[in-house]
Amino acid sequence: MKKRHRWIISLSAALGMIFSMGSNSGFAADAPAHSSLFDSVSVRYNAIVLGIDFPYYTQQMRIQTMTDLLRSIQSDYSLLLYKQHTLGVDVEKLGEAALSAENAIPDVYDEPTQAKENLEFLDRARALVSNFKDSHFYLNAAQPPSSVALGIDVTQIQGKFVVSTITGMLLKDQKSQKDYSGEISIGDELVSIDGKNPEELVRGLENYIPGSSEAFRQSFAARSMTQRDFQLPEKGTAEVVLKHQGKTVSLSLPWYAIATRRSDEAAVFKKLGIFIVNQDTISTVKPAGAETLYKNAQWETAIQGLQNEMDFVDATDPTSTVVKFGVLGAPSNSAAFIQIQSFDVASVVDAASLNPPAPSASPSPGASPAPAAQPTVLSFPVLMKVLVTVAKNANLPLILDIRNNPGGNPDYSAAVLSALTPTGQQYAPLSEMYRITELAWETEDAMSMKGLTDPAELAVQKATDQAFRDAIAKKRDYSEVMPAAPIMADDDVGGFSGNVVALTSPNCVSACDIMAILLKSSGRAKLIGQPTNGTGAGFSSSFAIPDWTDTNHILTAKVPNFIFGRPLKAGESPATVDIESIEAENRPTQPDIAYEPDLNDVTSGNADLIQSALKQLASEAPAPVSVVRLPSQ
Numbered sequence: 023m024k025k026r027h028r029w030i031i032s033l034s035a036a037l038g039m040i041f042s043m044g045s046n047s048g049f050a051a052d053a054p055a056h057s058s059l060f061d062s063v064s065v066r067y068n069a070i071v072l073g074i075d076f077p078y079y080t081q082q083m084r085i086q087t088m089t090d091l092l093r094s095i096q097s098d099y100s101l102l103l104y105k106q107h108t109l110g111v112d113v114e115k116l117g118e119a120a121l122s123a124e125n126a127i128p129d130v131y132d133e134p135t136q137a138k139e140n141l142e143f144l145d146r147a148r149a150l151v152s153n154f155k156d157s158h159f160y161l162n163a164a165q166p167p168s169s170v171a172l173g174i175d176v177t178q179i180q181g182k183f184v185v186s187t188i189t190g191m192l193l194k195d196q197k198s199q200k201d202y203s204g205e206i207s208i209g210d211e212l213v214s215i216d217g218k219n220p221e222e223l224v225r226g227l228e229n230y231i232p233g234s235s236e237a238f239r240q241s242f243a244a245r246s247m248t249q250r251d252f253q254l255p256e257k258g259t260a261e262v263v264l265k266h267q268g269k270t271v272s273l274s275l276p277w278y279a280i281a282t283r284r285s286d287e288a289a290v291f292k293k294l295g296i297f298i299v300n301q302d303t304i305s306t307v308k309p310a311g312a313e314t315l316y317k318n319a320q321w322e323t324a325i326q327g328l329q330n331e332m333d334f335v336d337a338t339d340p341t342s343t344v345v346k347f348g349v350l351g352a353p354s355n356s357a358a359f360i361q362i363q364s365f366d367v368a369s370v371v372d373a374a375s376l377n378p379p380a381p382s383a384s385p386s387p388g389a390s391p392a393p394a395a396q397p398t399v400l401s402f403p404v405l406m407k408v409l410v411t412v413a414k415n416a417n418l419p420l421i422l423d424i425r426n427n428p429g430g431n432p433d434y435s436a437a438v439l440s441a442l443t444p445t446g447q448q449y450a451p452l453s454e455m456y457r458i459t460e461l462a463w464e465t466e467d468a469m470s471m472k473g474l475t476d477p478a479e480l481a482v483q484k485a486t487d488q489a490f491r492d493a494i495a496k497k498r499d500y501s502e503v504m505p506a507a508p509i510m511a512d513d514d515v516g517g518f519s520g521n522v523v524a525l526t527s528p529n530c531v532s533a534c535d536i537m538a539i540l541l542k543s544s545g546r547a548k549l550i551g552q553p554t555n556g557t558g559a560g561f562s563s564s565f566a567i568p569d570w571t572d573t574n575h576i577l578t579a580k581v582p583n584f585i586f587g588r589p590l591k592a593g594e595s596p597a598t599v600d601i602e603s604i605e606a607e608n609r610p611t612q613p614d615i616a617y618e619p620d621l622n623d624v625t626s627g628n629a630d631l632i633q634s635a636l637k638q639l640a641s642e643a644p645a646p647v648s649v650v651r652l653p654s655q
Contacts, residue, residue, distance in 0.1 A: 075289065088147065092116075097460065160580065168280055171248060235528055261274055359423065410518050419520045450543060455500055539588055
């Protein structure tokens with residue numbers, strides 16, 4: 023604790039020293055000559071504080087913002103001490119370097135440079151946070167920047183970087199009207215962009231990506247080569263070299279800005295000649311901001327040979343698929359298939375019910391038309407019960423695809439395992455703990471005052487409150503571990519005893535990581551694929567406690583304030599485990615059967631991966647498959 027106190031003092035001293043230098047920082051010398059002190063101050067105010075056509079981040083504002091961020095990390099970040107011990111993160115050194123960098127960058131006066139430096143400051147703040155290697159610790163601008171994109175997505179497959187998605191409308195140059203869509207195919211190998219090979223580009227972009235595992239950071243950096251909201255390109259086109267149909271081709275692909283939300287970035291786009299396209303007209307390109315950080319590339323959710331397919335979409339956003347369901351394989355070797363793309367959606371609806379077929383016959387003359395059927399809205403846990411019950415009644419094993427799931431509500435992970443639990447069986451739940459900080463305590467206090475009435479929620483809240491009080495009384499940095507109730511077979515499903523395999527990848531994050539941990543620790547499913555992300559912190563929110571922002575309202579972040587750990591093993595007592603032995607952060611869940619996607623998976627809807635999963639389930643003889651639909655409700 024003494025070390026932390028000294029660091030706060032050093033930050034304050036540095037800030038005071040820099041502010042005291044303000045009158046000698048060269049503003050008057052750098053500004054145009056004026057006849058009076060009033061004129062000089064006015065120019066400084068208009069050109070620096072407000073900017074010319076947008077707010078400009080002055081040196082003093084940048085230093086103050088970085089200081090605020092560093093103080094919040096030290097006082098609020100739940101995994102700070104853990105990262106110091108396990109990763110050797112030196113917060114004091116990071117802070118000194120960040121403040122020194124801002125102090126070395128003087129204020130500027132022309133609009134193009136102000137715009138560029140604003141965005142570069144956002145990148146530096148993002149790079150600072152990425153040092154903590156935490157997928158949940160995602161920093162953004164209070165007014166988020168937009169993405170820039172080429173017309174292709176790139177995926178790393180077996181050591182090569184290949185084109186995995188093509189967005190045709192972005193492959194047409196708006197100036198020359200040159201259309202490159204006929205010169206690129208899914209599976210083409212990327213050789214270079216602007217003379218840099220993919221490995222070099224990925225290494226540079228990784229420095230700006232928060233991620234709990236190296237595999238996740240590399241995967242996201244590969245996608246970021248052609249679509250990102252940081253490190254803007256330096257010109258309006260990218261010189262892309264591909265291996266296409268056995269030949270090496272060079273293409274000058276245009277960069278596009280996916281909408282624009284900031285005047286400073288609009289000024290940069292204008293200078294670079296980057297055309298701005300409306301987000302609503304592009305279905306396969308999404309901003310890479312906090313809310314879509316882990317969104318899927320198209321190939322990863324395509325499933326070859328899915329029969330009786332049902333797509334369930336967000337009831338409040340029908341464009342967002344949440345769950346795919348169907349049957350895979352031949353009748354002699356088939357399995358039910360559930361692909362969960364998010365644990366963050368509370369209510370879903372069958373997409374087919376939103377666009378029902380037209381009636382086959384017109385109503386008789388004078389008769390009133392039949393009222394349109396209203397789509398049935400289901401909660402996510404209820405949908406899982408229904409789908410598992412369908413698999414149970416059809417005597418089918420199950421393939422659970424969670425490879426590309428950014429997470430959400432951790433209770434949904436437990437609900438899925440409950441639906442998959444055989445009768446009479448029970449499994450250890452996840453065990454949470456807290457770093458005892460002012461923010462965490464204020465958040466929990468606000469939660470305890472919400473007037474909960476559900477007995478189970480009340481019990482959890484009382485246990486959490488008591489854990490905080492005990493830790494504070496004992497002057498502990500962390501609370502004791504707080505396990506939830508055991509996970510048992512869902513009463514409505516009535517127990518599911520079929521074989522289960524789960525498909526995993528580094529893009530399985532947060533509550534999806536929890537799902538993988540629960541499946542692995544319980545032994546309920548065989549995991550096939552690649553290691554998960556390895557996320558172990560979270561954000562317990564309260565409307566009474568807003569997200570963090572700095573004094574100047576430049577940045578915003580959800581600073582992780584609780585730890586979801588892992589299930590306790592037999593014989594472990596909550597009082598005897600510490601954070602380093604309980605924590606899952608930076609520790610990806612390993613698959614039981616390793617599988618690395620191949621080029622055929624990219625070009626043919628994950629065909630080889632699906633065959634591997636069916637082979638694993640081949641020991642179970644399923645009943646003949648009938649047409650599967652949800653029961654009407």
